[in-house]
Amino acid sequence: MAVDNEAAAPRNTRTKPRAGRAVAGLVIIVLLVAVGVLGYLLWQDQRQDALRQSAADDATRLVIQLATYDHTDVDQNLDAVVAEATPGFADRYREVSEGLRELLASGEGTSTGTVTHSAVESLDGDTAVVLVFLDQEVTNVTVPDGRVDSSRMVVTVVRDGDRWLLEDAQLA
Template structure:
């Protein structure tokens, strides 16, 4: 037996492959890599949009809760605690609504005191009409029990309120209040 005899074990040396086969392999590897990268990018984008949607939904719920609490403050008044009530109203307001309420509060203050007015508001239902991370419009149905010197027996006023809430200084405040 000759020692120069080589045994063919069926293995193909990469250097022995035809150039077109090597080229095809590189293309397939490149395409697979592109598919993986595109899949990761797609998953990242979808994850980001889900996170954004959840952030907006969470902001809407927080603003709705703040609007409910604020509507109760806004629709409740005690002639014996007018200044305290006004401070609470102004503390939950911002922008256009805060300016408007500040300007009209002096006339309203005296009217409430003179008539010994009291009111207690209760939010029956609320819903988010539109929402973003920093601005939410909330619809509220409020029953308000009102008494004063000319009407000592309580009267129930049913109101619909459209309240625009803005995220300001880490909290939700009313910037617009409408009675449609």
């Protein structure tokens, strides 16, 4: 019976290294999959952060553009806002601006907008809602020395390629 034990011993030694290699290979595969998944999640998180930042930056720029005007060239301001707005917002803005054109000209109105703070409230696919704190330095014939009007706005922007278009801007 001693011969059988010796024959059995080499088989066990051969099986253990194979099982160890199989477990090690499985562990390596699991680690590679985990690293891949974590890398993808990190990339996705960074992409969301970049979209949030670009939405806040573009909304800030668009609100400044919306709040800055000069009675001597209302069309330049109108064209600039319309060029970076969705068709729906552009139509609404044209309607409102037509009514204000004469008022701005007769009142010699000018305004310079400055955004002091902005933050993305929500980001859902290609639509972002941005909260904006706006200061508007206004001068006209009634206030020739100017005054600062502070507003809080809820701005909706929609992704169009690599830029955001103005979809809506409401006073909060």
